[in-house]
Each structure stands twice: as structure tokens, then as C-alpha cells.
Amino acid sequence: MKKKLLIIFNILILLFSSCYGMEPIENISIMIGIGYDIDKEKSKKISDPIEMFVFKGDGEIERHISSGVAETIYNTVNDRQTIMSKKFVVGTEKLYLISEERAKYGIEDLLEVLIRDENRNELAYVAITEGRTEHFFKMTPIDNTSMSEAIAGILKFCYLANFFPREVNIKELLFMYNQSGRRIILPYIIDDNGKPKVTAICVFEGSKLKHKIPLEEAFYINMLRSRKSEGYISVLEDNNPKKCYTIKAKNFVNVSVEYKDTLIYNIDLTLKGVLKADSINNKPLTDKDAKKIEKAFEENISKEIEKTIEKVQNNYKIDCFDITKYAAAKFGKHSPLLSDEEFQKAKINVKVKVILVDLGRSIK
Amino acid sequence: MSKVIENKITQRQYIFILVSAVVGIGILSAPNSICQIAEQSGWISMIIGGIYPLIICYCSYLNYKHFNNTHFYQLNERLYGKFIAKIIFLFFLITMIIYEASVLAGFYNILSKEIAFFLSPYAVLILVSLVIIYTASFGLQSIGRLSEIVFYFSSILFLFPLAIIGKGSFLNIKPIISSVENILNSVPSSFYSYAGIEISFFIMPYVVNKKNFKKAGFVSTAIIVFIYTFLTFICIYYLGYELTTKIYYPVFFIMETIEVSIISDFKVVFIFLWSGMILKIMACDHYVVSYTFSRLTRIPYKKSCIITWPFILMFAIFMIPEHGRNVFLGKSVPIIVFTILTYSIITAIMVKIKGR
Amino acid sequence: MEPLSKNIYQNINKIISHLPNSATLIKREILINKKTKCFIIYVSNLCNRKSIEMHIIHPLLYNLNEDIENIENAAEYIAQNYISISEAQIIKSFDNIAVELLRGKCLILIDKINTAILCDTSDIPHRQIQESNVEKTIRGGRESFVENIEINLALIQNKVKSNKLRIERMLLGNENKTDAAIVYMDGIIDPIVLDAIKFKMNRIKNLPYILCTGYIEQLIEDFPYGFFPQLKNTEKPDKVVSDLFQGKAAILISGAPYALIAPAVFIEFFQGFEDYSQRLLTSVFVRLTRVLSALLVLLATPIYLTVLSYSSGLVPIKLIKVIYNSRLGIPLQPFLEILTMEIAVELLREGGLRLPSPIGQTLGIVGGIVIGEAATKAGLVSPTTLVVVSTTVIASFLIPNYEMALSIRFLRFPMLILAELFGFLGVILGFYLIVIILINMNSFGIPYFSPFAPLNPSDLKDTIVRLSLKEILRKPKSLKMKKGKI
Structure with a gap:
């Protein structure tokens, strides 16, 4: 019995000698970034540039941008392989860039591909770019080997300021698209004198880009939609930059929903902050002073947030705060209350609370 | 003396054989199928569905209580007569062949996507099934030992989802009850996840120490139900039911999103540990296949291990395309599960009447 | 069992026919009481001649003045009264006489008596008890077995x-x-x-x-x-x-x-004797490293091979950069590259094993330079491969039992072939096959893989980790048939 099995096993080994057309690692193109562009006029509308590593030996790494033009996303591989000297494999990418034009045109195909193709990297970062994505890949990276790594780095650490959410990756993109009561919100990158820069957030309606909200407003939107992100807030006196309070704050958000004729969202926004600058008071800070500073921040932020909410409800008319999901959790995933009309009518009460956990080392 | 020939298992091994006969491919796909109807309350249906393994375990306990260690074939003969006993065994044989082949095909489907995309399906099927036959040929005792050790070994796998516990959202779970009707409607589809527990009937006579036999059945049911419910819950909690229903293997998706420093994602470690489970479940199934086959044809156990091999391969090749497999299983498994359920309830009643 | 006869020459011929024909066999003839013939037979280089002279020949020649032919049980009488050797035995048959003589005993045959006296005069040359060269200990007794x-x-x-x-x-x-x-x-x-x-x-x-x-x-x-x-x-x-x-x-x-x-049982081969004399936490740590090293020996090169050949997606991009760069310009296929390195290392190891230690060291140094420096400089082998292979070699020295280390080192090659043939699937199946083989093995009725499978929770206290000596100084249950059998 055992002998028979051994014989079978040996025959099998002889049968499957390892010629599968698999290539060793040095013959595979290591791709690090993919872009999605569109040319609406041409017959081959899709143009997907990719950035990949070119290894020169002795630790020297260069990069190469190769773009494929075709009718669909995967047809671009057809185009690209005709000029590539290595095997094309998906899975090592670190960054997805989508051009603004493409996003406005709709990215249903990309969202479908990301779910269906199991080789895609779900942890890759994703952003919308101002012009063509190829342009961004062709920039010169400063302290990285590739542009993809540079932009991925920007997106990775953007949560440290402006209250951007912690995860800006493909996984989160799929969650935002698929979960009820949510919509896609992605950072927007422009070319700032040859360097990439995050200047806005893009809000999608379904799979199409709807609004581009500049960072000044997005600051307060981010404050409500993200959790445990960080940002710096200042209160100025007489618009004089030398006279201000500044805190580095971390946001904690608690939302409850009820329905009385209209939806009522009660948002408790707690900002736990460290005082970084205080050039207004010129004496040692007492408990009372601290309370006063907290109060000043609370008033200031409440005002700004109210302004933002009004603008969102009246101008943008869609939920940018990512709060409809709370309604979905309360009233069911298929409730009619999740519509945009209900959001426009909804009453959003924000209660801001600022807590200074640390006043810094200065005693003055 | 040199070899321990007797084919006996301990009660602990009994528990783990039951667990390993059920937990396999299902842990990856069960959240998907159960959320189709029950939506975010799929995990509740999963708990309710635990009634199926519970019934089967209780029935095999009744068999033991009234007929002691009578082997399953003799028990059927005494209850139903020779002819019907043969038909019942034939039914079990076909059932188990379907189970084993479907697991084999499913295993290939996952491997082909992740680590064995360069191999031909035949190579993978033959290779894996050879390992299975080799394992099963040692008999029940070896399977008992394997189930025991691999269970401990691969239960690390259930710790991985804990890595994302802070990243999900309870909003995805709420409202906790989508609708009572939907939850109850999807209970039968959870039964299919629990298919395989029937092995309990076959191995019951070989358990050495039956002091807490009833409790052992309950414990294994509890473990199985916990595993399935936990994974379903985690999937809904992390992905939301919308995404869960869109992906064939949602658990796999979760593993891909766990980031560690040395390997690019947890997928590889997951496949490594999970393969152990698959080998276990197939070894259990193959044991029953060979056992029933050898009982029906009076061919010795070890030989029937090999003789049944081509059947398994044939079925598996037939089931390789994932959508085809799902269509076939979607039609056959409900019939099988409800036949077995009826059979066990009738048997339990018959046993009560005829037994001591 | 042939009894001794009364004829002394017949007896002698028979005994000699069972013995190797060599010059060292001594047949000393003496006359007891000046008339009874007596032969003292021994193998000269296995015996202590002094004690034969002093305690056998001397008393028989000078002290024995009785007429022994009339005494009943004469052999016993002589042994009791005249032989001053600590161990003397009366024998009546030819059984094992030849073996006893070769053990260094000395036979006294007396004419007309059908029994003989066998005296222990052995003085077989043997090695002194020394410290073991193979199993070195830091704490614990130094003495080791000898050939005797x-x-x-x-x-x-x-x-x-x-x-x-x-x-x-x-x-x-x-x-x-x-x-x-x-x-x-x-x-x-x-x-x-x-x-x-x-x-x-x-x-x-x-x-x-x-x-x-x-x-x-x-x-x-x-x-x-x-x-x-x-x-x-x-x-x-x-x-x-x-x-x-x-x-x-x-x-x-x-x-x-x-x-x-x-x-x-399997796990014993990973336990050192010193584990019990060392401090608890350090010995637990050492045991964990041993198990880890065994896994490393078994899995590191096959997994590295699959990464190179098939599944480059398994490692993060930063590591790929390193591996990719080191692989550039290497003429050999990954499998051949790793295999040649493994074989080279095995050659070095086996070669150094039996050489006298000064030459062995030279071999190690030369081999290290040739493989480590020259091969990478020449572009035959990539540095990352060298790191992986040499790590596994070092890891294999951690396994305290030499035979187990050899077995696991040997298993690396089938695993490597499986990895080359079937990629990561091959590694997985190979690993589980080893587990299946392990759990089906028995050693004298004891399951080889106990106390893991069948599981014996109380015995787990002294396996990969060990608890304090108070907990483990008892008899393991899995070495008992009754409980650990299944």
C-alpha cells in the first residue's frame, strides 16, 4: 500500500516537471502605481499609465512610466505588453490615481474590477488628481525612488493634519461605495509647481465625482466625518497672527439620530487638544483661563461648522459628513429616510466640546 | 504489538473530528451566502442554524443510548432490514463523495487564485487527493489525532480577525434585526454550512470513553456554531453586509487587508493554516466514503480508500468552475440536508421504540 | 549443553576448537600434589597474569598437599579452599566456556574430574572515562561512557x-x-x-x-x-x-x-539535558528557539524559492526591491542556485566532520571564503540566497540531537523539490505530510508525536516550554500505554 503510493508519487513528480512558464522574480515588472485617465473624444477612451521600477543592479533603482491606451481597463494590458520587456503582474501596486475627468465620467468599471480581481492590493492608497495622472507620475520625486511612493506617503500621513481620515485606501473606497448611507470621499491632488499637493476633497454621487470642496471648508467637514484624526486649530484676535491661541486637537465624534417629521442628527464633537501657542494671555494660565480658552475655541468652531453645514445642505445638497450611515443603522438599510432630500431637510445639531488635556510646558 | 492496531478514538478526538468534518471551505463563503437574505442579521441565522448539528449529535447520542456500540451499518440493518440499510448507506456514500469532491474543487478554486495559478487543475487535484488518501488510509485513529492537533494549530487562524476589531464599525451590524422573516428564511441556508456533521453516526461506536457523550456532542456543536457565527459577525462588522454579499470569500478579503511587516498580507499565513483544515475535512469525508464503500462491497478498508479515489476526482473535476459548483451544491445540498434531517429524526424515533 | 568429560585432553581439545587459533591462548600444565594433572587455560592479553600467578598457580602448586582424587566435588573443594580469586565459578558443561575465556576469565581443568573452575582474572584494556567530545555540557556531569x-x-x-x-x-x-x-x-x-x-x-x-x-x-x-x-x-x-x-x-x-x-518521542530530540539545570525562563527561551530553528531549517529555503520563482506578491515591495536587485545578472535559475548552495554547505559540513580539528578549521575557513565571498563576487550566487541558506545551516546546529538534526536537514531537500514543483502549495502539502507521518508513527507502542497528538494536556508542561521543576518531576503519562495509547 505504502509502496504503491510512493510509486504513484514518483510518477507524478516525473509528470509535472516544473515547466509552467513561470518566470523568476527578475523577469517580472514590479509595478508601484496605476493611473486612470480618459480621452473622451478618441475611440480608445481609456488611458492607464503605470509606474514601475527599473532595476539597474548594485542597489540602483530607476523608474519607468508606461501608458496603455485601449477601450477598457484590462485591454490596456494588451497595449502595454506590446512594448514591455517583462511580465506584467498586478498586486504590488501602492497607489491608485484617478484623474478628475475620469472621476466625473464615472469609475464603475474600476470599482467592479477592484472587487473581482483578487490580485489587486486592497491596501494601496487612492486619490483624485487635477489633470492627467500621467503628469503626476512624470514628476521628479524628491526623497523617494518613485512618484507613487511619494504620493502614497503624502496620503499615508495626511491624517496628521486637517483632520483627514486615517485610511485613504482601496479597501476604504470599496466600503464607502458599497455600505448603505455612505458615499465616496477622496482627497484631491494638484500640481503645485511640480510637486503634488492635497488641496481639496472630492465627494462622489454614486460612482461619479459630484463636488470638489476646497480644504478651507473640507477642514470642518473632515472634522465631522473622520475619527481620531488630528489637526491644528487657531483662534486669532483682531486678525493678528501674533495674537492667537493654537491647539493641536484630536477629534472624537458621537452621533445620534431621531426622526420627528424630519431627521434630527445630534452630533457630539469632542476635541481633545494640547495647547501649542497662547500669545494672548501674558500671565500663568489658571484653570479659569483654560476654561476661557476652551470656550473661545468652542464658539469659534461651532460658528464655522454651522456655516459649513448650511453650505453643504444648501449648495452641495448631498451628505458630505458621512452621517447618513447612522440613520441607516437606526432605521434600516433600506429606509427611505436615507435619501438626499431627507438630508437637505434634516436638522443637524453639533455640540462642540473642547478639552485642553495639556497646557504645554510654559508657565510664563 | 509494535503498532497500535485498534481503531479507537478518545472523546476529545470525537469532538474535534466533528468540528473538522464541518469547518472547511464554508468558513470562507458562509457569510456571503447567509447575508444574501438575512442581510446584517446573518449571524443570528447562523446561531439558529446550529440546531441542525445539535439534532444530529443528539440522534447519535440516542443511538448509543439504546443500542450501545452497535456499528452504524448493523444498527440500520436491525432497524430497517438489510435492503433499506444498503440504500441508506448508498445515500451516505454519494453524499459524502459530493461533499468531499466539492471541498476539493473549492480548495482548488481558492488555490488557483492565490498560490497555484500556474498549476493545472488536474495536478492540484491529484496531488491534494493523494495526500488525503494517504491520510485516510491510516484509519480513524490517525484522523482523530490529526483533527486534534490541526485544530489547535489552526485555531490561531481565528485570532487573525481580531486584528481588525478596532477598524470595523458597529453601524454595519445595526439595526440588529433586519426582519424576523428574513432571518428565519435564511436559516436553511445556514444548515448547508453545517453539513458534514453526519460523520457523528459513523464514528460514534469507536469512541472509547463515553462518560459524557451527550456533552461531547454539545461541545462540538457549540465550537462549530461559534466559529461560523464569529466569522459571519466579523465579516458584517468590518465589510458591511453589502460588500459581504458581493464577494465569494469575504473572510479572505479581510485577511488581505491585514498588514504585517514581513509578508505583504496575512493571506499566506491564512492559506497555510487553513489548508490544514481542508485536509482534515477531506480526510474525514474520505474516511466515511471508504468506510461506507467497504461496508457495501465488503472490500477491505484500505483498498476501498484507493478504489473510491477516481470517483472523487471525477466529481471534483466536474465541480471546478466556481459558479457551476455553487449551482450544483445549491440544488443538491438542500435535498441532502433535509433527507438526512428526516432520516435522523425517524431513526431516533425508531431507536426509541425498538431499543432497550 | 554438553557436559565436561573426565578425560582432561578431550576437554581441552574441545575448548580449543571453539577458540580462535592464536598464540595468545596459554595452556599452562601443572601437577597438583605432584601427581594430578591440571591445566590452566587463559588468553594471555585479556588476563591479569599477576593474579593468575599469585592466586591460582601459587596456591595449587605449593599449598595443595591433599590427595584430591578421592575428594567428592573436588573442583568445588579446591575453589573453596585454595583459590584466592574474588570471583570463581564451578562449571559442568562446555556452554559458553569459549566466550568466558575471551572475556578474560581463566579456566582450571583438573584430570579425572568432570567439573572445572572458572576464575575472573580479566584485565581487558579499555579507555579511561573521559569527557564527551560530541555531547558537550556546560552544567552537568562530565563523565561519558566508554567501550567497556x-x-x-x-x-x-x-x-x-x-x-x-x-x-x-x-x-x-x-x-x-x-x-x-x-x-x-x-x-x-x-x-x-x-x-x-x-x-x-x-x-x-x-x-x-x-x-x-x-x-x-x-x-x-x-x-x-x-x-x-x-x-x-x-x-x-x-x-x-x-x-x-x-x-x-x-x-x-x-x-x-x-x-x-x-x-x-519526537519532542525529546529538541530537549537538552541542561534545560532542567538552567534557569526556568532562559531554558524556555532556548527551547522555543530550537523549535523555531527546526521550522526555519525546514521551511526557510523552500519559501524563499517560491518567492523567487512563483509568488513574488507574498513579500512587501521594499523586500522585493532588495531581492530583485540581488538577483540581477545571476545566471542560474533560482532552484539551481539554492540547491547548489545547499549541497555546497552539506559538502563542507560532511567534509569537516571527520577531519582532525586543525584541518577541519581550515576547510571551514576556505569554504566560507569560497562560498561567501568569491561566489557572490563572481556573480554566481546572490547575496540574499547566501543569507537564507547560511541562516538555515546555523539554525540546524541548534537542534541538540545530532541524528534529529540530520533528519531535518535531509527533509529540506524533498521540501525544496516540492517547492520547485508546486510552489507554495508544495510547501504546504510537504509540511502537512510530515505532520501526518509523525502522528502515525509509534515508538514501542508509544505514539511518536505524543503528547501533542494524542494530546495529553498534563504532559504539555514539559515540551516546547517547560514549567518549574516542581511541576514536571513526575512520570510522564504519555509513556504509559493505558492512557496515552490512542
């Missing part, structure tokens, strides 16, 4: 002051009879295990010759074609004693400075 079974038994007996100690002697081999002994603790060892060992030892009694414990090991183990050693070999008496108290038996054989310990 009597001294070895003495070393054990000296350490076990218990009335439970049993030593059973036996002779192995048809052509060349070799002394062997089974040592065990009565009441601690499981009787079924003991029976199995005795049964198997008796079965190999009739082979022509057995020279070393290695022969016995292969002849009595359950799975001669298995990958793993199923009996433990040790040079250290204190290890033997520790194992005796755990319910195992030791097999000693004359001419081999080793004791065989049976039965043995």
Missing part, C-alpha cells in the same frame, strides 16, 4: 541508588557474541513497553554479529524507512539515569560508548 560495558553499567549503577533498578544481560549475535544489557526501573517503566523492547531484542539475537548500538537501533525500530530517529543515543550516564526515571529503558552493548534509550 561493565564500566558503563557501573557508571549507571553508581548514580541510581534505588532498589527498582534492573539490569538484564543478554548475548547478541550468532557468530560473534556481544554482551548487551537492558537497564530499566521496575515499576516505573510500562510493562507493555518493556515487553516490546525485550521481544524485539530477542528477535535480533540470532543475527551473525552486532557491533554497535546503531545496528540495534535500526533493527528494533518500528519504522526503518521513516525519516526520524525513533531511539535516542547518548554518551552521558546522567542522561540515561534521567530517562530511566521517566519510565524508559536503556540498551547498552559492549564495544559501543553509547546507550540507546527506548522509547523516544
Whole structure:
């Protein structure tokens, strides 16, 4: 019995000698970034540039941008392989860039591909770019080997300021698209004198880009939609930059929903902050002073947030705060209350609370 | 003396054989199928569905209580007569062949996507099934030992989802009850996840120490139900039911999103540990296949291990395309599960009447 | 069993016919009481001549003045009254006389008496008890076994002051009879295990010759074609004693400075004797590193190969950059590259093993330079491959048992081939095959992979980790048939 099995096993080994057309690692193109562009006029509308590593030996790494033009996303591989000297494999990418034009045109195909193709990297970062994505890949990276790594780095650490959410990756993109009561919100990158820069957030309606909200407003939107992100807030006196309070704050958000004729969202926004600058008071800070500073921040932020909410409800008319999901959790995933009309009518009460956990080392 | 020939298992091994006969491919796909109807309350249906393994375990306990260690074939003969006993065994044989082949095909489907995309399906099927036959040929005792050790070994796998516990959202779970009707409607589809527990009937006579036999059945049911419910819950909690229903293997998706420093994602470690489970479940199934086959044809156990091999391969090749497999299983498994359920309830009643 | 005859020449001829025809066989003829013929037979280089002269020949020639022909049981009478040798034995048949003479005993044959006296005058040259070269210890006794079974038994007996100690002697081999002994603790060892060992030892009694414990090991183990050693070999008496108290038996054989310990389970081969004398936490750490190193030896190169050949997506991009860069311009396929390195390392290891230590060191240095520097400089082998392969080599030295280390090192090659053929699937299946083989093995009725499978929770206290000595100084249950059998 055992002998028979051994014989079978040996025959099998002889049968499957390892010629599968698999290539060793040095013959595979290591791709690090993919872009999605569109040319609406041409017959081959899709143009997907990719950035990949070119290894020169002795630790020297260069990069190469190769773009494929075709009718669909995967047809671009057809185009690209005709000029590539290595095997094309998906899975090592670190960054997805989508051009603004493409996003406005709709990215249903990309969202479908990301779910269906199991080789895609779900942890890759994703952003919308101002012009063509190829342009961004062709920039010169400063302290990285590739542009993809540079932009991925920007997106990775953007949560440290402006209250951007912690995860800006493909996984989160799929969650935002698929979960009820949510919509896609992605950072927007422009070319700032040859360097990439995050200047806005893009809000999608379904799979199409709807609004581009500049960072000044997005600051307060981010404050409500993200959790445990960080940002710096200042209160100025007489618009004089030398006279201000500044805190580095971390946001904690608690939302409850009820329905009385209209939806009522009660948002408790707690900002736990460290005082970084205080050039207004010129004496040692007492408990009372601290309370006063907290109060000043609370008033200031409440005002700004109210302004933002009004603008969102009246101008943008869609939920940018990512709060409809709370309604979905309360009233069911298929409730009619999740519509945009209900959001426009909804009453959003924000209660801001600022807590200074640390006043810094200065005693003055 | 040199070899321990007797084919006996301990009660602990009994528990783990039951667990390993059920937990396999299902842990990856069960959240998907159960959320189709029950939506975010799929995990509740999963708990309710635990009634199926519970019934089967209780029935095999009744068999033991009234007929002691009578082997399953003799028990059927005494209850139903020779002819019907043969038909019942034939039914079990076909059932188990379907189970084993479907697991084999499913295993290939996952491997082909992740680590064995360069191999031909035949190579993978033959290779894996050879390992299975080799394992099963040692008999029940070896399977008992394997189930025991691999269970401990691969239960690390259930710790991985804990890595994302802070990243999900309870909003995805709420409202906790989508609708009572939907939850109850999807209970039968959870039964299919629990298919395989029937092995309990076959191995019951070989358990050495039956002091807490009833409790052992309950414990294994509890473990199985916990595993399935936990994974379903985690999937809904992390992905939301919308995404869960869109992906064939949602658990796999979760593993891909766990980031560690040395390997690019947890997928590889997951496949490594999970393969152990698959080998276990197939070894259990193959044991029953060979056992029933050898009982029906009076061919010795070890030989029937090999003789049944081509059947398994044939079925598996037939089931390789994932959508085809799902269509076939979607039609056959409900019939099988409800036949077995009826059979066990009738048997339990018959046993009560005829037994001591 | 042929009895001795009364004719002295007939007896002598018969004895000599059983002995090798050599110049060292001495037949000293003397006359007792100036009339009775007496022969003293011995093998000169195995005996202490002084004691023969002093304690046998001298009293027989000068002290014995009686007429022994009329005395009943004359041999016994002489042994009792005149022979001043500590061990003297009266024999009546030819049985084993030749073997006894070759053990260094001295036979006194007296004319017209059909019994003989066998005196222990042996003085066989043997090595001094020295420190072991193979099993080095930092803490623990230094002495190790020698080739003489009597001294070895003495070393054990000296350490076990218990009335439970049993030593059973036996002779192995048809052509060349070799002394062997089974040592065990009565009441601690499981009787079924003991029976199995005795049964198997008796079965190999009739082979022509057995020279070393290695022969016995292969002849009595359950799975001669298995990958793993199923009996433990040790040079250290204190290890033997520790194992005796755990319910195992030791097999000693004359001419081999080793004791065989049976039965043995898998995890024992990863446990050092010193673990118990070291501090608790450090010894736990050391044990964990050993298991880790075994896994490393088995899996590191195959996984590295799959990463190179098939699944580059398994590693993060930063690591890919490093590997990719190092692989550029290497002419060999990954599999061949790794295989050549592995074989080169095995050559170096096997070559250095039997060389005298100064030359062995040179070999190590030259080999290290050739492989480490020259091969990478020449672009034959990539530096990352070198790192992976040499790490596994170093890891393999951590396994305390030499045979187990060899087995695991050997298993690396099938795993490598599986990895080349089937990629990561091959590695997975290979690993599980090893597990399946392990759980199906038995050593003298004890499951080889216990206490893991079948699981014995109380015995887990002394496996990969160990708890405090208070917890583990008892007899393991998995070495008992009743509970651990299944």
C-alpha cells in the first residue's frame, strides 16, 4: 500500500516537471502605481499609465512610466505588453490615481474590477488628481525612488493634519461605495509647481465625482466625518497672527439620530487638544483661563461648522459628513429616510466640546 | 504489538473530528451566502442554524443510548432490514463523495487564485487527493489525532480577525434585526454550512470513553456554531453586509487587508493554516466514503480508500468552475440536508421504540 | 549443553576448537600434589597474569598437599579452599566456556574430574572515562561512557541508588557474541513497553554479529524507512539515569560508548539535558528557539524559492526591491542556485566532520571564503540566497540531537523539490505530510508525536516550554500505554 503510493508519487513528480512558464522574480515588472485617465473624444477612451521600477543592479533603482491606451481597463494590458520587456503582474501596486475627468465620467468599471480581481492590493492608497495622472507620475520625486511612493506617503500621513481620515485606501473606497448611507470621499491632488499637493476633497454621487470642496471648508467637514484624526486649530484676535491661541486637537465624534417629521442628527464633537501657542494671555494660565480658552475655541468652531453645514445642505445638497450611515443603522438599510432630500431637510445639531488635556510646558 | 492496531478514538478526538468534518471551505463563503437574505442579521441565522448539528449529535447520542456500540451499518440493518440499510448507506456514500469532491474543487478554486495559478487543475487535484488518501488510509485513529492537533494549530487562524476589531464599525451590524422573516428564511441556508456533521453516526461506536457523550456532542456543536457565527459577525462588522454579499470569500478579503511587516498580507499565513483544515475535512469525508464503500462491497478498508479515489476526482473535476459548483451544491445540498434531517429524526424515533 | 568429560585432553581439545587459533591462548600444565594433572587455560592479553600467578598457580602448586582424587566435588573443594580469586565459578558443561575465556576469565581443568573452575582474572584494556567530545555540557556531569560495558553499567549503577533498578544481560549475535544489557526501573517503566523492547531484542539475537548500538537501533525500530530517529543515543550516564526515571529503558552493548534509550518521542530530540539545570525562563527561551530553528531549517529555503520563482506578491515591495536587485545578472535559475548552495554547505559540513580539528578549521575557513565571498563576487550566487541558506545551516546546529538534526536537514531537500514543483502549495502539502507521518508513527507502542497528538494536556508542561521543576518531576503519562495509547 505504502509502496504503491510512493510509486504513484514518483510518477507524478516525473509528470509535472516544473515547466509552467513561470518566470523568476527578475523577469517580472514590479509595478508601484496605476493611473486612470480618459480621452473622451478618441475611440480608445481609456488611458492607464503605470509606474514601475527599473532595476539597474548594485542597489540602483530607476523608474519607468508606461501608458496603455485601449477601450477598457484590462485591454490596456494588451497595449502595454506590446512594448514591455517583462511580465506584467498586478498586486504590488501602492497607489491608485484617478484623474478628475475620469472621476466625473464615472469609475464603475474600476470599482467592479477592484472587487473581482483578487490580485489587486486592497491596501494601496487612492486619490483624485487635477489633470492627467500621467503628469503626476512624470514628476521628479524628491526623497523617494518613485512618484507613487511619494504620493502614497503624502496620503499615508495626511491624517496628521486637517483632520483627514486615517485610511485613504482601496479597501476604504470599496466600503464607502458599497455600505448603505455612505458615499465616496477622496482627497484631491494638484500640481503645485511640480510637486503634488492635497488641496481639496472630492465627494462622489454614486460612482461619479459630484463636488470638489476646497480644504478651507473640507477642514470642518473632515472634522465631522473622520475619527481620531488630528489637526491644528487657531483662534486669532483682531486678525493678528501674533495674537492667537493654537491647539493641536484630536477629534472624537458621537452621533445620534431621531426622526420627528424630519431627521434630527445630534452630533457630539469632542476635541481633545494640547495647547501649542497662547500669545494672548501674558500671565500663568489658571484653570479659569483654560476654561476661557476652551470656550473661545468652542464658539469659534461651532460658528464655522454651522456655516459649513448650511453650505453643504444648501449648495452641495448631498451628505458630505458621512452621517447618513447612522440613520441607516437606526432605521434600516433600506429606509427611505436615507435619501438626499431627507438630508437637505434634516436638522443637524453639533455640540462642540473642547478639552485642553495639556497646557504645554510654559508657565510664563 | 509494535503498532497500535485498534481503531479507537478518545472523546476529545470525537469532538474535534466533528468540528473538522464541518469547518472547511464554508468558513470562507458562509457569510456571503447567509447575508444574501438575512442581510446584517446573518449571524443570528447562523446561531439558529446550529440546531441542525445539535439534532444530529443528539440522534447519535440516542443511538448509543439504546443500542450501545452497535456499528452504524448493523444498527440500520436491525432497524430497517438489510435492503433499506444498503440504500441508506448508498445515500451516505454519494453524499459524502459530493461533499468531499466539492471541498476539493473549492480548495482548488481558492488555490488557483492565490498560490497555484500556474498549476493545472488536474495536478492540484491529484496531488491534494493523494495526500488525503494517504491520510485516510491510516484509519480513524490517525484522523482523530490529526483533527486534534490541526485544530489547535489552526485555531490561531481565528485570532487573525481580531486584528481588525478596532477598524470595523458597529453601524454595519445595526439595526440588529433586519426582519424576523428574513432571518428565519435564511436559516436553511445556514444548515448547508453545517453539513458534514453526519460523520457523528459513523464514528460514534469507536469512541472509547463515553462518560459524557451527550456533552461531547454539545461541545462540538457549540465550537462549530461559534466559529461560523464569529466569522459571519466579523465579516458584517468590518465589510458591511453589502460588500459581504458581493464577494465569494469575504473572510479572505479581510485577511488581505491585514498588514504585517514581513509578508505583504496575512493571506499566506491564512492559506497555510487553513489548508490544514481542508485536509482534515477531506480526510474525514474520505474516511466515511471508504468506510461506507467497504461496508457495501465488503472490500477491505484500505483498498476501498484507493478504489473510491477516481470517483472523487471525477466529481471534483466536474465541480471546478466556481459558479457551476455553487449551482450544483445549491440544488443538491438542500435535498441532502433535509433527507438526512428526516432520516435522523425517524431513526431516533425508531431507536426509541425498538431499543432497550 | 554438553557436559565436561573426565578425560582432561578431550576437554581441552574441545575448548580449543571453539577458540580462535592464536598464540595468545596459554595452556599452562601443572601437577597438583605432584601427581594430578591440571591445566590452566587463559588468553594471555585479556588476563591479569599477576593474579593468575599469585592466586591460582601459587596456591595449587605449593599449598595443595591433599590427595584430591578421592575428594567428592573436588573442583568445588579446591575453589573453596585454595583459590584466592574474588570471583570463581564451578562449571559442568562446555556452554559458553569459549566466550568466558575471551572475556578474560581463566579456566582450571583438573584430570579425572568432570567439573572445572572458572576464575575472573580479566584485565581487558579499555579507555579511561573521559569527557564527551560530541555531547558537550556546560552544567552537568562530565563523565561519558566508554567501550567497556561493565564500566558503563557501573557508571549507571553508581548514580541510581534505588532498589527498582534492573539490569538484564543478554548475548547478541550468532557468530560473534556481544554482551548487551537492558537497564530499566521496575515499576516505573510500562510493562507493555518493556515487553516490546525485550521481544524485539530477542528477535535480533540470532543475527551473525552486532557491533554497535546503531545496528540495534535500526533493527528494533518500528519504522526503518521513516525519516526520524525513533531511539535516542547518548554518551552521558546522567542522561540515561534521567530517562530511566521517566519510565524508559536503556540498551547498552559492549564495544559501543553509547546507550540507546527506548522509547523516544519526537519532542525529546529538541530537549537538552541542561534545560532542567538552567534557569526556568532562559531554558524556555532556548527551547522555543530550537523549535523555531527546526521550522526555519525546514521551511526557510523552500519559501524563499517560491518567492523567487512563483509568488513574488507574498513579500512587501521594499523586500522585493532588495531581492530583485540581488538577483540581477545571476545566471542560474533560482532552484539551481539554492540547491547548489545547499549541497555546497552539506559538502563542507560532511567534509569537516571527520577531519582532525586543525584541518577541519581550515576547510571551514576556505569554504566560507569560497562560498561567501568569491561566489557572490563572481556573480554566481546572490547575496540574499547566501543569507537564507547560511541562516538555515546555523539554525540546524541548534537542534541538540545530532541524528534529529540530520533528519531535518535531509527533509529540506524533498521540501525544496516540492517547492520547485508546486510552489507554495508544495510547501504546504510537504509540511502537512510530515505532520501526518509523525502522528502515525509509534515508538514501542508509544505514539511518536505524543503528547501533542494524542494530546495529553498534563504532559504539555514539559515540551516546547517547560514549567518549574516542581511541576514536571513526575512520570510522564504519555509513556504509559493505558492512557496515552490512542
